[in-house]
Amino acid sequence: MKVIEVDNLRxxxxxxxxxxxxxxxxxxxxxFGVLGPNGAGKTTTVxxxxxxxxxxxxxxxxxxxxxxxxxxxxxxxxxxxxxxxERLKVWEALDLYASFYNRPIDPMALIERVGLADKxxxxxxxxxxxxxxxxxxxxxxxxxxxxxxxxELTTGLDPQARRDTWELIEQIRADGVTIVLVTHFMEEAERxxxxxxxxxxxxxxxxxSPAGLISRIEHQQTVRFRPSGRLDDDALxxxxxxxxxxxxxxxxxxxxGGNLLLAITTALAAAGVVPADLRxxxxxxxxxFLALTGKKITNGDAR
Amino acid sequence: MNKMIxxxxxxxxxxxxxxxxxxxxxxxxxxxxxxxxxxxxxSPELGGQRVIDNxxxxxxxxxxxxxxxxxxxxxxxxxxxETGVLRxxxxxxxxxxxxxxxxxxxxxxxxxxxxALLIGxxxxxxxxxxPGSPLAFAGVFLLGxxxxxxxxxxxxxxxxxxxxxxxxxxxxxxPLLFMAGMWIPRELxxxxxxxxxxxxxxxxxxxxxxDTWAGGAPQTLNLVVMAATLLLFGGLAARFFRxx
Numbered sequence: 001m002k003v004i005e006v007d008n009l010r011x012x013x014x015x016x017x018x019x020x021x022x023x024x025x026x027x028x029x030x031x032f033g034v035l036g037p038n039g040a041g042k043t044t045t046v047x048x049x050x051x052x053x054x055x056x057x058x059x060x061x062x063x064x065x066x067x068x069x070x071x072x073x074x075x076x077x078x079x080x081x082x083x084x085x086e087r088l089k090v091w092e093a094l095d096l097y098a099s100f101y102n103r104p105i106d107p108m109a110l111i112e113r114v115g116l117a118d119k120x121x122x123x124x125x126x127x128x129x130x131x132x133x134x135x136x137x138x139x140x141x142x143x144x145x146x147x148x149x150x151x152e153l154t155t156g157l158d159p160q161a162r163r164d165t166w167e168l169i170e171q172i173r174a175d176g177v178t179i180v181l182v183t184h185f186m187e188e189a190e191r192x193x194x195x196x197x198x199x200x201x202x203x204x205x206x207x208x209s210p211a212g213l214i215s216r217i218e219h220q221q222t223v224r225f226r227p228s229g230r231l232d233d234d235a236l237x238x239x240x241x242x243x244x245x246x247x248x249x250x251x252x253x254x255x256x257g258g259n260l261l262l263a264i265t266t267a268l269a270a271a272g273v274v275p276a277d278l279r280x281x282x283x284x285x286x287x288x289f290l291a292l293t294g295k296k297i298t299n300g301d302a303r
Numbered sequence: 304m305n306k307m308i309x310x311x312x313x314x315x316x317x318x319x320x321x322x323x324x325x326x327x328x329x330x331x332x333x334x335x336x337x338x339x340x341x342x343x344x345x346s347p348e349l350g351g352q353r354v355i356d357n358x359x360x361x362x363x364x365x366x367x368x369x370x371x372x373x374x375x376x377x378x379x380x381x382x383x384x385e386t387g388v389l390r391x392x393x394x395x396x397x398x399x400x401x402x403x404x405x406x407x408x409x410x411x412x413x414x415x416x417x418x419a420l421l422i423g424x425x426x427x428x429x430x431x432x433x434p435g436s437p438l439a440f441a442g443v444f445l446l447g448x449x450x451x452x453x454x455x456x457x458x459x460x461x462x463x464x465x466x467x468x469x470x471x472x473x474x475x476x477x478p479l480l481f482m483a484g485m486w487i488p489r490e491l492x493x494x495x496x497x498x499x500x501x502x503x504x505x506x507x508x509x510x511x512x513x514d515t516w517a518g519g520a521p522q523t524l525n526l527v528v529m530a531a532t533l534l535l536f537g538g539l540a541a542r543f544f545r546x547x
Contacts, residue, residue: 050394069396077394082387087317092310099306100397143395 001028003147003178004049009058011044018044020202021058026147031169031179033193035186035285037295041202042182043080046149049180050077063146073102076145076177078136080152086125090116090135093124094142101143114138114168130161137168141177148172151182166192186285196285200293210285217291218243219255220283223264225275226251235271239263251277304401311405315413321378325370326417329363333421337429348490355429357516360421362485364444365509367417369480371410372451373472377458379406382465390547399546407452414448435518443521443529447508450529453536454504460544483509501525504532 004026011019019041026032034042047053049060051071063074084093094107111120114134119127127135133153140148150169154162169192173179183189189196190210198205198213206213214220231252236245241263242256254264261280268275290296315322336342342354349358380403383389392399425431434440455472462468482500483489489497489510500506507525514521 052393072394072396075394079387079390079394082391084386084388084391085314085383087314088310092313096306096310097395100392100395102396139391140394 002026003028003063004032004180005059005061006045006049007059007061009045009048009060010056011041011048011053012056018202019048019055022197022199022202022204023058024197024204024207026178026180027195028178029173029176030194031173031181031192033189033196034180034182034199035189035193035196035289036184036199038184040184040199042184042199043151045199046077046151046180046182047079050075050149052077073143074146076140076143076148078140078148078150078153080155082136083132084124084135086123088124089121090124090127091120093135094138097139098142103144104142105144107142110138110142113171115164128161130157130164133157133161133165134168137165137172141172145177147178147180149180149182152184153181154183154185154188162188186289190285198289198292200289200295205289205292213285213288213292214283215257217283217288218257219287220257221255221260222281222283223254223256223261223278224251224281225278227268228274228276229272231268231271231273235267236264239267304405307401307405308408311402311409312412315409321370321375322413325367325375325413326420328370329366329417330420330424332366333359333363333425334428337425337431343429349488350490352517354488355425355431357431357513358484358488360425360431361509361512361516362480362483363421364418364512365447365483365505366480366485367421368414368448368508369451369476369505371414371417372448372455373458373476374469375413376406376410376452376455377462377472378465378469380456380459381462381468384459384545384547385465387547393546403456410452411448418444432516434516436515436520439521440512440515443508443511443515443526446526446529446533447511450504450508450532450536453533453540456540456544457536460540479503479505482506502528504528504536507532 002025006025007023009019009022010017022041022045034045036042044053048055049062051067062071066074091107091111094111098104098107111117114137116131116134116138119131124132124135137150137153140150154165157165166188169179169181181189181192193210195207195209196213197207206216208216233245236242236254241258241260242254244255246253254260265275286296336359337355342359345351345353352358383402389399389402392402422433426433454475458468458471462471482496482503483505484492489500489506492500501524507528511521511525511529
């Protein structure tokens with residue numbers, strides 16, 4: 001079942017289309033990633049989906065066409081840079097937000113769930129970044145939504161807090177909540193998302209699974225090694241799996257797809273050469289983005 | 304709605320600095336300045352009244368109200384906008400408008416408490432008479448406070464940053480307080496200054512509080528200007544207020 005349908009969405013700020021003809025659908029129960037560099041139009045896109053902005057053109061249909069309060073009842077949203085009053089305590093925030101919905105989740109159970117049970121009497125301003133982010137997720141879930149939009153939720157977190165947050169999201173999905181995850185962080189998208197819409201300059205470059213996106217590029221794998229003896233490049237170049245062979249001193253770098261490693265080792269065995277320091281690198285989403293758009297998405301960290 | 308008012312009230316009490324300032328400063332000034340012998344003597348300039356009969360208490364009431372309306376209220380709302388509190392609420396079925404209402408209720412409550420303390424303690428300590436026309440006094444208080452809240456909301460709507468909002472409020476506050484007679488009773492002002500004051504937001508409030516405190520009826524012009532202030536500033540605030 002399609003939970004979100006976005007058709008030819010366009011949104012303009014000051015004569016510039018920040019969202020320019022974006023279309024995608026989100027299926028029930030999946031984690032759908034909206035991935036792209038900063039300023040690609042990701043947040044504006046999901047704000048249109050959440051009913052917080054009015055599109056200039058195109059159509060957005062959520063849960064069969066809910067709008068207004070009925071939509072907000074069923075759609076949990078965690079927006080970037082939305083803080084809470086510094087002096088508001090964790091339990092008060094959840095208790096207050098629970099009162100906004102018709103059928104909320106028990107706030108105390110949710111506090112337990114997001115790992116803030118021992119922080120329930122702590123003020124928002126005294127929480128760490130990761131704890132604030134988990135409270136923020138909890139607030140997006142307290143209305144017992146069917147769909148949750150989570151925008152850049154691990155930006156600024158340390159690696160441990162980030163992994164904890166990822167686990168939490170996987171648990172939420174296991175509960176049957178469809179999740180739209182906005183991120184510019186590749187590792188996060190690759191780890192969590194079932195499917196990803198790759199967005200650049202307001203346009204959808206591709207919609208596919210992480211593996212599907214990576215399989216679109218030519219050099220899916222890179223194998224590096226140092227041959228034990230003389231080796232003719234043609235022995236490798238003639239393999240159907242190989243797309244390129246490069247030498248750097250005594251090291252050889254082979255790029256290609258399919259079962260590249262097996263093809264190379266078989267060819268080396270046939271030539272009586274043993275590969276030393278053998279390393280295999282799989283292409284990443286970063287590489288896929290580079291191949292599909294011609295630019296690097298980010299420096300790869302999530303600051 | 305009740306829960307939101309309650310939560311906002313708790314937050315208010317957890318940041319007691321502003322409350323203490325809004326309540327204790329006018330109270331301290333009233334009780335302290337009221338000790339000055341001249342203020343306890345009948346003054347020909349005030350038509351035979353003593354300064355502590357209604358001029359000083361009314362001015363301190365105004366000071367308490369405008370401290371809340373022009374600095375605390377706009378500061379809080381502007382910071383709620385800047386930090387995304389209003390934006391987060393707009394993703395829920397409940398409109399952030401309710402948060403604004405909760406803020407107004409709490410600010411009004413503080414102004415009422417401050418005024419009640421001013422009336423009661425000044426009566427006990429200095430023998431200031433209780434407001435002579437209590438119903439009219441209460442009506443003037445509510446109308447005037449609402450008009451000041453209107454100005455405060457407009458400041459919150461137009462302030463570029465959260466930090467600048469209380470500053471803008473203070474900058475407006477002092478000249479308006481001056482024209483309202485804070486430092487020189489309006490009876491001693493040149494006619495022109497008094498006439499200009501009649502059409503500014505604060506002086507009619509002060510005049511009407513004094514008139515009803517003394518047991519008279521408020522002047523129609525004062526009431527009209529207060530109502531116009533409320534409609535004008537409230538309307539502009541509604542027009543320009545941004546939730547994010």
